[in-house]
Amino acid sequence: MPDLSSTKHEHALMSNTPALQTLLDALPVHLAERTWLRAIGRPDHTGRYVLYWTHHALRADENPALDVAMLLAETLELPLIVYQGLSEKYRFASDRHHTFILEAARDLEASYAKLDTTYALHIDRAGHRHPRLAQLAKSSFVMVTEDFPIEVTKAWTERFAQSHWCPIVLVDTACVVPTRLVGQAYDRAFAFRDATAQGYRLRVDRPWPACGAKGVPAQVPFATFELHDKSIASVVSQCAIDHSIGPVAQTCGGSQAGYARWQAFRKKGLSGYAERRNQIEIDGVSRMSAYLHYGMVSPFRIAREAAADGAEKYLDELLIWRELAYAFCYYRQELETDASLPAWAVATLSKHDTDPRNCLSWETLARAQTGEPLWDAAQRSLLKHGELHNNLRMTWGKAILEWSIDHRQCLARLVDLNHRYALDGRDPASYGGLLWCLGQFDRPFQPEQPILGSVRPRPLALHAARTNLAAYQRKVDRAVAHPSPRIAMIGTGLAGLLCSRILQDQGLHIQCFEKSYRAGGRASTRVSDGSTQFDHGAQYFTIRDPVLQSYLESWIDELHVAKWEGTIVSIDDPGVFCDVVKMDRFVGTPRMESLGTHLSKDLSINFETEVSTVERGPSGYRLTAKTDRFLGEFDIVLWNCPPLQVDALLPPNCQWRLELSRVEMMPCWSVMLAFESRWDVPLDGAFINVNGGSLGWIARDSSKPSRSQTMDTWVLHSTVGWAQKHLDISKTGAIASLSEEAERVTRRSLPKPCVARAHRWLYSRPNESLPVRSLWDQEHRLGACGDWCGGPRVEGALQSGMSLAGQVLGSLHERTIKLRAAEANPSVED
Template sequence: MLRPDSFPDHLAERVTDHSATAATTASGQFVIYWMRTAVRAHENPALDVALTAGQRLGLPVFVYHALSEKYPFASDRHHTFILEGARDVEAECAARGIGYAFHLERPGHRGPALRTLAAGAALVVTETLPVAPLDWLTDALAEAVTCPVWSVDTACVVPMPLVGKVYTRAFAFRDATTGIRAARLAAVWTDVATHTPPFVPDALPFEPLRLADADIAALVACCEIDHSVAPVPHTPGGTMAGYARWREFVSTGRLDRYAAKRNDASIDGVSRMSAYFHYGMVSTFRVVRECAARGGDGADKYLDELLVWRELAYAFCYWHDAPDTLGAIPPWARDTLARHESDSRTLHSWETLARSGTGDDLWDATQQSLRVHGELHNNVRMTWGKAIPMWSSNAAAALERLLDLNHRYALDGRDPASFGGLLWCLGQFDRPFTPEVAVFGTVRPRRSDEHRQRMNFSAYRAHVSRSAGLSPRVTVIGAGISGLACARTLHDHGIAVTVLDKSRGVGGRMSTRREGEWQFDHGAPSLRLDDPRQARLAESWRQDAVLHEVNDGEFIGTSGMNALPKHVARDLSVKTSVHVASLARTGSRAGSGWAIVDRDGVEHHADIVLLATPAPQAAVLLSTVEDPLAFAPLLAGVTMLPCWSSMIVFDGPPPTIVSESLIGGALSSDSPLVHRAWRQSARPGRSSDEAWVVHSEGNWSAEHIEKDPAVIAALVSEALRAQLQVAGNIVHTVAHRWRYSRVQAGLDDACLFDETQGIGACGDWGAAGATRRSHQSVERAWLSGIALAGRVLGRVTSRSRPVL
């Protein structure tokens, strides 16, 4: 019988048994330590529990470490930080003689590996992190397998299971746990010795990834995650980086000054260790011992923040059933917020908030710190959080926004301490304040303008506006949706980017054309936003009246399909009517820069050039480069079909009024001339005249691609009139030739990028292989542009490993 309560006290007090019965007979061939949030191989209680269990069972132990594409807010930022941490763990485990296998979920490497492994295990040990999704993933595993599953508190000096209940005030938690804390404060942690040679099962259900020499940026680029949130150059992941930051904080005297300087966000007065604590890359126990040994006001205050406020939040999440809901805040706070729900407020969309567009200069600066640098100074985080209820429809919406923005961008997001701080913004761990104020009622307010007056705002803004280590000049060729998505993402991370396009405006195939009094969406008739990574933007574009939803998940531009590209292009540097003719390297070495020459002979210079034109046009441009590029043959292999788009106006409607569903949907037919048609006069804000856009079939368009547009327009107009049975006259008709309209043969890769040469390409041909054909072309184009931006950001944020 294997029981956690039979283990040494310092381990047993940290174990939560998720198995069906507390005492379980363990059978199996090995013990698995499922590593998640204690990404270290020293002073790690979960690893020590696994090793102790292995000794008692006479079985080998190995560490299974995995990174899923599906965890909430999975992005290049979080993935890179975790992989860098895993690289250090791999080395630590090798040094200690512990078997370690890392599974990175990505194309060709997906599947339920853990459950397969657990079928042969005697015990699975993991960490206790009492917030979604890790808590319910632990329970789900315990329900699905026959071996016992234990979680272990690896984060807190006062073990969460010993706290015993929910505490909602810091002073009460501090007083109740004083004795438990004092007994463990200076305890030296002794790692459990290994008892077998390094072990990894022979038949792993995945190909383990060797991280020591892995190209992390390239691996991250392969994953189907959010590539619009870049790694943070100045905060590398891993044990070595974490302890290096801690030693620098102590050695420069900033720990000693912490009590006096910690609230000044304009200076470097805090440790910036929260991301390393969150992922367990450093030992809380070691940091606490060193603080306690140093003593003084600064160390004492640091310990109070670490051991009381942080552990209060951990214990609260452990003992509360739903710490991520409004049910987690006190009844008095819920009641007062509900009573003020009808109070007047300014509603900002998610995109406005995420991109620092509120007009509140302090708040926008804090969000810039979060978006670019992946962190918020704790004192301004409170002001940042208190503003969001003022800009949200109700408390539930405010909490959702708080969790989304913090967890998406902050490297310490999704941590119980984060939940504690965000819930505090809505009254948790606090008391009522009078007099009542708008929106908050008796929940403590925290005004941005008042905070601004008591800080050196100019110094703070300069600090958060500093470069994150990103300096290249980037030129994007093509102002279609793919190029704009790429440029927008780079711009949001502080990259100097210029967009060049041969047309008079932005949008590419999302253009809207005016013909006198009539308006035609003659390219993409609508767009779908089905990918989960698009959900927040879709909601924002609808709220900001950029898009109008016509069917479930299908949108049109409120003032034409070019409304979206115009919106995305706001505050970007876009130069139109620039027709690029050739590319040339500006130096003899790879990556030395590019000269972009337009048809007027004008040179435009960039360190990195990104092609966001149709693939055949990009291939032609690449052919002008003196030495061939490695990915050029791939791009040349993309084939696209053309489309004749005809714009037609009748002087009267068809005999049967066409359904309003044709606002977004299409009238389809077997006729190659009238392959699909959209009734423009049914769209919001259009002329009441009977106006239509017709797309002819691709192969027919290819056969007639060089015909006179007037001839095509006449043929299609008559074909449409016959099909609709319109008795009246055709009063206007014109045809536009989209030479590259629909991808016939695309690539599985989302984009192409040569990091050594500093050149890449994106478009709707990306992720257009058999596995991703469900994406509509506009969405593919957007995701391809984001992916290419991610490749650039991944390269320019790469860093060498810190040295111990």
Template structure:
């Protein structure tokens, strides 16, 4: 394969698998795998792909896929990327390129990148030295024989140039060493000192930045200078793809995102829409309103013009860093016209007289690109303390056992509920608006050390929350800011401090003294969209509570109604004077989905849940144990199953003992009427979290969803709660039963956190009848049901019960779903009505939780993504500068 490239491109290329290293058969086209340079202009990876296609007489295909499986995938990140893809699709079409986009979602999954790569002559992609892209590129190299070249589209000075400069410095200090031009013989570890301290990196690269900062991005001239033909575009590839490309121009992004298996609890950010148009609008607005005073305003986190707020657009390559640097340098006044539109450098960057531009360029070039190159050398350890200097990691570990004033679980941190005013406001900025001012991010990040149990947990938490919520999360520049909090790019500070050791401290309280906290908090608490609805949630089960809390955390006004005396629905606990408590609904919950798992881990850490390690068996009549049930781990709430629901409802506006009987449309609002006909308030939007047989009548006549809901069949279950003598010696804590009236037996006081009975004393048990028996006896007398279930219990155990101190039944008319709907929730945006529950998407506690998250996501997308697209840069600029 012909690999002739101009120097301006070849210096940016790193072959992951070179053509001479593989026996790959000649391919059908050149494949450009796009993921982090979402632009058709000033894009070195596109230029490399185009040059290789032209030189080898092959068509060019640009493939851009968005996976459900990247870390922290959410509605927020998906929306930003999809909006950017919409812009690049338009730009590619105008330029005549073959650009295809694939969105992984239900019904549209497959290894399309792998299949296309196997057909290609070469794969060109962008260098992005963070997970999962490094791992995905390596996997692609392993499962195909296709040559792969990675291209730096981010830095003015690529790593090969930095390595060459470091080699020359090394040679000067070691005159006897002559490495010639072979960088492969130069240990890349010797570059590390130059990319770990800004003053060293600045010194090493100063001349290179001076040479490049004002250089026009003129590829055609560079190719002519290197005698490379660039007369016309290569032919676009028009062959089979193996999937139907997605046209994003008229697509409903909100609906598409809802079909993806991602985190729906994190809303898109409407005042930071993705795409080149929005990115450049923000840059132009900053040039006009903020750049001139950047040196004076950059540390004021309450000032919306204190920073450029370009980091997310740079992360995904929606804007050209070459253009930003070029135009910023031009704003310094250090250029003079030298011919038509060709600036000539009259002064080096370090001699720029404009302090605002000088500081901006120092952070934009030195700190941002140094972080990028650092990540290139540490891709495998970025999420660990091993990425930090030895002095920092050793000192932090030395102080790992130092006393912390108060530690917090993940959920408390994620929701900004630590009771530290400034820190919580900073976290709300991340949660609601997807951004955090860089100066405050340093204070926010260091605060994790005293708020978590050890430095490893602190780093894990700061990485999680930054990457999960920030639009620039997972970018190398973002890693640079995070790792600085743990000593990277810094020096030791003596004497040692508690918890921090010799790592620089940065107090939240001290930061509060130099910031207008109220002004900053007001900015963080601004509405996430121009209009937000007042929401009513009917039903305080797990699904309804999760939906309500997600919406409330994003600043919406939400009120929850439930007919019961307590929250939790079927995740219920029965208590009474002088009797034990009984978990008479859901007996435990399991975890299959990562989106649910992180909450469960947090509940365990905060003492709200625990693993139930009791012996679970399969039982036959007579007490015969026929099998052990050792499936996935089981979890229970502490001290009762409804503790999880109480936790989710703890800061919500919940009205109990209110049976909603009717929804009445009044103008543009829904009037909630109770059984007596009294209005309980008017709301813009209503979500039902009730069994289908209760949701359908409420929604009937208002939306076609009612007919879908009415078709869902629920099955009943009779439950017996019994406290009796003579069973404390049974060799199991729970049993599945496949014969007779019963289906489940559990010793309630054997669960974690429950009051334990002592040997020879009474024990408490919960029995669930089978679906068939419960249905046959649905309207039977409760006392008769009690007696029948006690008799079945004795037959199953093969023994008589001792003295019965308490025995009462409960009828769950709608206990389980016979077959859940395939949708995770139901949402009618025209009627502003929705429904959720474990009868959507999947059964169990986890299913209800994810259904609640899904309806919250659908609502949030309605007000953050489904909005009229801006037709002018001025309108976008107004959004971007809010």
């Protein structure tokens, strides 16, 4: 058992930089025991300041890393810079996490100003993507940072260590007994409890000593981001992150909010914790995990105060289970593979991997649509509120195994769904809970069950039986915005559909209006004579955005989409077919419009309703249809139609009206042909670049997956230039002209078509998309999305929809917080 009262064995690990090491040795014991020199820098290294890079100790109180940095700066007589960078590249980066972190940054800005310490915040975003930390590290005498055991900060720290730009000092800011003193990973809580009992006895009650040092302000060599009272939603919208997961109004980031929650719990909940902690329908737990994850509150203070209140059970969870998980993550490299599970669990799970099960797609799980009421409510809690009661998380996690192909997919999904939505995602304690679901920290249970084998069962039905499900569902489905806004979406192209679905999934009510009889806009299909179908708009789509990958995989799993394996070529000279770059091309199945149909499920859409006016009334925007029918009154109006149509409906004072004039939508003629015999050309799709020609693209529609093979069906698209010149040509004229051109560029005669149709797209694609993904006027609560913002393709439209959803959720979050603050303190508003 390690000697937890001593720090001596730590020192043996330290490097041979005598000067710096001597300084670290001289630190007070409570700091020295949690500090180690990770990298020594170059031998001739000099520097102008001490740098403290903070990422998981976002607090200015009881922060050992800050104390170490301040003491080093004072002793070395160097100024101190505290740097916080918000990257777009951490895993599952989303509006939710970004907002939570920036709310903490706002508190830090104020706290460091009071301490007269230089605090530099950098936010990676459009036009501001710079390696600021590297820039600062190169001129720092030493970098102090938190010893956090989870990616991606762990990898970044290692990279810095390898760069030798400066010495790196790591400080454990998260655990009461420093993880390096624990010395190893434990796989049973009782063993960890025994090993650390003495360490906790020595430390839990100990007040955190004041640091006493004073930071000397430093000059930061770049413009730092000053938050003050800037809109966090607005800056977050400029970041290339997942905008489909909105901030959580009930859980604001920062030390102030964290300690306020702790105090409230200490007053009302801590004494009853032992009895009430497993009752998911009430707030029997502290809900501090997100604040602890980002180090917005001091775990030392929480433990000390819980100990002072004699809250033994709470302390056991906080110290033993939480710090057991920290030590596990610290000493184990692989946290998301079989290597993270005990051998017996891997063996039994592998044995049962082939048991029959009901596999569900990621999207079904993510959107809480399994049909199991308790599980779906748990998932909605994650989706809407970014939290999941820890006791229910275990039942939730084990159930995922029954819906996954095997235990490996289950583990990947546990990590994905938890880290993506939960504010405490990516925390070692989160890993601890997730791995417990698959047997870690546990023992085998007999008799063996299907699928789970000898992993401890926790059936949903049993958990539901001991729960007041209706009360839990009410709690989960409480309003997310205050007051809940009435939202209208005009147009249900792919952007509008995804935006509406995200808003609805996150607890908002939205009413869609669509002038056509179906959803999906230009990703559409024409059915002729009742059976012959043509994708006459979007031909295929590609997905490069990692945020959309999980959706794509689910659409494929659920057969809404499939890969099109057709032979695609380019024709630059008549009759010459050249290979094009290979890529994954996807289409809706059994037709292009299937994707829109899928996205429109569960939404409330008024079809065949063309909105013709949007007028500001005394209590909201009043929408009317072309038929003069009054459609309702709304607080927020969103558009997903081409810019000209938006312009015609837009209230005059909208801030982004001018942007609309910067986009021009271009026309395209689409000709649809069906042949009873196969047209003999060695291709299924071709980009046509023949000089002066009228055709831009041809495709064998029937070569796409799940299409009828009864006829050989083709879609021919004109170039924009030709369509502009022949806008008023008759349909027969367009069919004749483009068919003739198809024969000329392929040097192959067409068979006689049995079906020939033409469609003129007046607004087929934008000449150029706006440089922003969506438009949002926070003051007037008007927004727009579409491929003319996101990029002139299906993927761009989807990204635009996500972006607009993010802007709406972000602004509602800020509004809710302001209203709550005004209610709590009416005099401030006056």
